Amino acid sequence: MAAERSTAATPGLKEPRTDRGRRTLRAILDAAAVELGDRGFHETGITHITQRAGVALGTFYTYFDSKEDVFHALVRDYSDKVRDGARGALADATDQIDAERRGLDWFLHFAREHREIYRIIDQAEFVDPGVFRYHYESTVARIRQRLENAAARGEVRADVGEVHAWAIGGMNVFLGLRYGVWSDEEDLSGIARIANDMLAKGLAPE
Amino acid sequence: MAAERSTAATPGLKEPRTDRGRRTLRAILDAAAVELGDRGFHETGITHITQRAGVALGTFYTYFDSKEDVFHALVRDYSDKVRDGARGALADATDQIDAERRGLDWFLHFAREHREIYRIIDQAEFVDPGVFRYHYESTVARIRQRLENAAARGEVRADVGEVHAWAIGGMNVFLGLRYGVWSDEEDLSGIARIANDMLAKGLAPE
Amino acid sequence: MAAERSTAATPGLKEPRTDRGRRTLRAILDAAAVELGDRGFHETGITHITQRAGVALGTFYTYFDSKEDVFHALVRDYSDKVRDGARGALADATDQIDAERRGLDWFLHFAREHREIYRIIDQAEFVDPGVFRYHYESTVARIRQRLENAAARGEVRADVGEVHAWAIGGMNVFLGLRYGVWSDEEDLSGIARIANDMLAKGLAPE
Amino acid sequence: MAAERSTAATPGLKEPRTDRGRRTLRAILDAAAVELGDRGFHETGITHITQRAGVALGTFYTYFDSKEDVFHALVRDYSDKVRDGARGALADATDQIDAERRGLDWFLHFAREHREIYRIIDQAEFVDPGVFRYHYESTVARIRQRLENAAARGEVRADVGEVHAWAIGGMNVFLGLRYGVWSDEEDLSGIARIANDMLAKGLAPE
DNA sequence: AATGAATGAGGGTTCATTCAT
DNA sequence: TATGAATGAACCCTCATTCAT
Numbered sequence: 001m002a003a004e005r006s007t008a009a010t011p012g013l014k015e016p017r018t019d020r021g022r023r024t025l026r027a028i029l030d031a032a033a034v035e036l037g038d039r040g041f042h043e044t045g046i047t048h049i050t051q052r053a054g055v056a057l058g059t060f061y062t063y064f065d066s067k068e069d070v071f072h073a074l075v076r077d078y079s080d081k082v083r084d085g086a087r088g089a090l091a092d093a094t095d096q097i098d099a100e101r102r103g104l105d106w107f108l109h110f111a112r113e114h115r116e117i118y119r120i121i122d123q124a125e126f127v128d129p130g131v132f133r134y135h136y137e138s139t140v141a142r143i144r145q146r147l148e149n150a151a152a153r154g155e156v157r158a159d160v161g162e163v164h165a166w167a168i169g170g171m172n173v174f175l176g177l178r179y180g181v182w183s184d185e186e187d188l189s190g191i192a193r194i195a196n197d198m199l200a201k202g203l204a205p206e
Numbered sequence: 207m208a209a210e211r212s213t214a215a216t217p218g219l220k221e222p223r224t225d226r227g228r229r230t231l232r233a234i235l236d237a238a239a240v241e242l243g244d245r246g247f248h249e250t251g252i253t254h255i256t257q258r259a260g261v262a263l264g265t266f267y268t269y270f271d272s273k274e275d276v277f278h279a280l281v282r283d284y285s286d287k288v289r290d291g292a293r294g295a296l297a298d299a300t301d302q303i304d305a306e307r308r309g310l311d312w313f314l315h316f317a318r319e320h321r322e323i324y325r326i327i328d329q330a331e332f333v334d335p336g337v338f339r340y341h342y343e344s345t346v347a348r349i350r351q352r353l354e355n356a357a358a359r360g361e362v363r364a365d366v367g368e369v370h371a372w373a374i375g376g377m378n379v380f381l382g383l384r385y386g387v388w389s390d391e392e393d394l395s396g397i398a399r400i401a402n403d404m405l406a407k408g409l410a411p412e
Numbered sequence: 413m414a415a416e417r418s419t420a421a422t423p424g425l426k427e428p429r430t431d432r433g434r435r436t437l438r439a440i441l442d443a444a445a446v447e448l449g450d451r452g453f454h455e456t457g458i459t460h461i462t463q464r465a466g467v468a469l470g471t472f473y474t475y476f477d478s479k480e481d482v483f484h485a486l487v488r489d490y491s492d493k494v495r496d497g498a499r500g501a502l503a504d505a506t507d508q509i510d511a512e513r514r515g516l517d518w519f520l521h522f523a524r525e526h527r528e529i530y531r532i533i534d535q536a537e538f539v540d541p542g543v544f545r546y547h548y549e550s551t552v553a554r555i556r557q558r559l560e561n562a563a564a565r566g567e568v569r570a571d572v573g574e575v576h577a578w579a580i581g582g583m584n585v586f587l588g589l590r591y592g593v594w595s596d597e598e599d600l601s602g603i604a605r606i607a608n609d610m611l612a613k614g615l616a617p618e
Numbered sequence: 619m620a621a622e623r624s625t626a627a628t629p630g631l632k633e634p635r636t637d638r639g640r641r642t643l644r645a646i647l648d649a650a651a652v653e654l655g656d657r658g659f660h661e662t663g664i665t666h667i668t669q670r671a672g673v674a675l676g677t678f679y680t681y682f683d684s685k686e687d688v689f690h691a692l693v694r695d696y697s698d699k700v701r702d703g704a705r706g707a708l709a710d711a712t713d714q715i716d717a718e719r720r721g722l723d724w725f726l727h728f729a730r731e732h733r734e735i736y737r738i739i740d741q742a743e744f745v746d747p748g749v750f751r752y753h754y755e756s757t758v759a760r761i762r763q764r765l766e767n768a769a770a771r772g773e774v775r776a777d778v779g780e781v782h783a784w785a786i787g788g789m790n791v792f793l794g795l796r797y798g799v800w801s802d803e804e805d806l807s808g809i810a811r812i813a814n815d816m817l818a819k820g821l822a823p824e
Numbered sequence: 825a826a827t828g829a830a831t832g833a834g835g836g837t838t839c840a841t842t843c844a845t
Numbered sequence: 846t847a848t849g850a851a852t853g854a855a856c857c858c859t860c861a862t863t864c865a866t
Contacts (some may be wrong), residue, residue, distance in 0.1 A: 003865075016825090020825075040332040041332075042248045045859085045860060046862085056826060056857095057827080058828060059825075059831095060862095061863080065860065066861080067862095090366075119331070122331055124330075133388075136293065160394065163381070164404060166380050169380055170373075170378070172845075175373060175376065178346075178372045179369075195373050198373065201407050201409075203404065222849095222850080224848095224849075224850070226850070230851085233854075251836085252836065252837085253835090261852090263852080263854095264852055264853060273835095275835070416658075434848085458839080458840065459839085460845085467848090468849060469848080469849060470849060470850095471847055473840095473841070531743070534744075535743075537737070537741075538737070543801070552796075573858075575793070576813075578789075578796045578797075579813050581792055582795075583785040583786075584788070585792065586787055586791065590758075607781070607785050611783060613821075614817065614820030615820075635829090636828075636866090637830075638866095672830060673830075673831090674830060675831080675832060676858090677838085678858095679860095680828090680829065684858080685858095735836080753862075785861085826866100827866080828864105828866100829863105829864090830862105831862085832859100832862100833860100833861100834858105835857105836847105836856105838855085838857105839853100840852105841851105841853105842846105842852075843849100844848100844850090845847100845850105
């Protein structure tokens with residue numbers, strides 16, 4: 001649940017030097033994820049975060065330079081998680097269509113488990129447009145790469161490209177919103193299978 | 207470009223009684239669309255809106271009860287426009303697949319023409335969650351209805367349902383974001399054709 | 413109920429020249445008495461007054477220069493009413509003690525009938541300190557005059573003076589507040605008799 | 619002069635946790651008493667208070683939730699002071715009439731010393747009607763209690779009751795206004811003696 | 825490292841008053 | 846006279862950030 005710090009230098013974040021410091025940072029990060037996800041960026045005050053984390057207001061600024069900074073850190077963490085999680089899910093797929101199904105399946109469950117992700121990433125469009133665009137462009141770029149590789153192997157139609165990748169990305173995101181975030185009832189693997197079946201036919205080699 | 211007032215009762219809006227009033231309201235609405243779309247809800251001050259509209263600060267409150275109110279009005283206006291515009295575009299389609307292509311084609315052009323729409327509607331998730339959900343749920347419900355009617359006519363596979371509708375909605379929205387809002391270069395009708403071709407195969411009757 | 417205009421020149425008031433104008437002025441004055449009495453000076457907006465009066469906002473300024481002006485006019489009207497009403501009540505008293513009882517009796521009933529008076533006059537302390545002080549000083553001066561005349565006639569103790577007058581004024585005002593304004597239940601004439609009995613003994617000639 | 623914090627839970631007040639905090643709160647409270655007393659509630663801005671207190675605007679909200687809150691706190695503090703001050707003054711009286719004289723004497727001096735009290739408590743009628751009524755009702759209830767106890771001891775007439783208590787309360791308040799607040803010249807103890815003499819006769823046992 | 829008091833720019837909203845019609 | 850749209854100064858309050866301890 002807690003966001004693991006990416007190893008890349010994170011500007012605006014002051015790395016803790018002691019164990020106690022690491023625990024505090026972790027508490028703040030976790031609290032921030034919950035609060036920012038629940039209330040949204042503008043409705044969340046630093047005090048909301050520090051109170052939930054059980055630390056004093058000023059302590060926040062021991063680890064972050066600004067409110068934007070935590071937000072940025074969280075978006076990057078989540079973006080990384082989506083990338084890594086999907087990658088893991090794809091690993092033992094039989095073919096590319098099956099891989100996409102597994103990826104969507106994993107993503108839908110992840111979305112339901114981490115509803116905050118949606119709210120946090122969506123807000124990035126206004127709070128931190130850079131990461132927002134980066135997140136979607138790199139996510140879609142990976143889809144595209146997979147499709148083109150598969151096309152080279154003859155698994156999908158030869159003409160797949162950027163447009164298909166964005167279309168698939170949009171499908172996945174909306175299904176995650178509708179069935180993962182907004183609802184608890186549906187069988188997510190079933191949803192993934194239905195969507196994947198349409199995709200399979202849509203992408204089948206001529 | 208100017209938002210036509212919907213006929214439905216709009217709470218929080220005080221209908222102007224004179225012609226001068228109607229002109230002023232229109233100016234405020236147009237200015238609000240530009241400012242809210244450009245800067246985002248929280249970065250937009252009432253003064254930004256009134257200055258662009260060329261009226262005094264207080265005049266804003268002659269027509270709206272709060273900043274949330276204009277926002278709400280704009281989302282509803284835009285939501286109606288998307289609905290009506292798509293409906294018009296669908297009208298002279300030969301079959302349902304062609305209809306979906308025309309709808310997407312229209313939507314992509316509309317998105318490029320009204321980049322604000324995206325930013326305004328996306329922000330609604332946090333500013334006015336009610337309309338946000340309503341907009342997407344009703345949009346997708348219309349897609350679903352069209353699909354099911356087409357299935358009854360044998361034009362598309364018999365098992366189409368809610369999941370397909372959300373998938374298509376997400377596809378359209380992301381394509382609009384990527385090629386309509388973020389870019390000026392691509393031929394939008396070409397994009398629509400590519401996506402529609404994948405859809406045609408994905409939805410073809412068995 | 414409607415405030416009659418005193419004949420003295422009232423600055424800030426524009427005398428109506430037509431009959432229609434007189435009716436409008438009257439409507440505004442009556443509405444102002446109700447609203448200012450109910451909500452208080454600062455909580456009352458000009459629109460509250462004009463809406464209750466059934467006229468347009470701008471019409472208010474046809475008759476008054478400012479919000480303070482209506483307030484001032486009302487305080488003066490009410491102050492005059494208290495003076496004239498008490499004077500009338502005193503007229504057929506047998507002696508001065510009886511006169512004071514009749515005055516208090518009348519005042520208590522007037523207070524119950526016109527609860528606004530209290531709220532309006534009390535607020536004058538902050539809104540229009542001039543009239544506020546004038547009202548109480550002249551009211552008490554009349555009491556004092558009556559007492560001294562009565563002392564000359566041997567009806568009350570010889571040493572009556574300003575202090576006694578203020579004490580009696582305070583007594584009357586508080587009884588009006590407690591039994592006239594705050595409550596509907598008590599028999600006001602009985603209250604006046606009780607207080608007057610204490611006064612009779614307190615003021616009796618040695 | 620500084621308002622001591624009552625021990626009762628004070629909603630809307632955030633208790634300071636450090637010494638510095640306690641000093642700041644005290645400064646704000648003192649400044650608020652002066653400003654609210656001088657200018658009145660509506661004419662006093664938060665900046666008036668904080669500037670006089672020598673702190674920044676925002677600091678006000680570290681200790682109070684709103685302008686109404688300080689006002690409320692001040693009225694309660696002052697109300698308590700009047701109660702405690704009068705109680706102390708009464709302590710070594712020989713009989714009840716003498717006690718009332720001492721109480722009035724103390725009150726007149728207190729009023730002259732704290733002219734703000736009048737203006738603050740009077741405004742409560744509109745700003746905070748609850749405490750306003752509470753202040754006067756409990757003050758008068760104490761007078762009544764004293765009178766009835768004295769009647770039981772045969773020190774005053776047997777029929778004393780609520781009406782007499784309100785009458786006395788009104789006398790005291792008006793004398794305080796006229797001689798304590800509005801004027802600096804008169805000998806307050808002399809005033810108290812004159813009023814008390816009238817009272818002594820008015821309340822004497824038959 | 826941690827605390828919490830202090831800061832003050834900023835922003836939404838109100839409302840008495842003006843004025844063109 | 847009457848109307849109601851337009852004006853803009855004023856004000857309360859929020860909250861990210863700083864800083865002394």
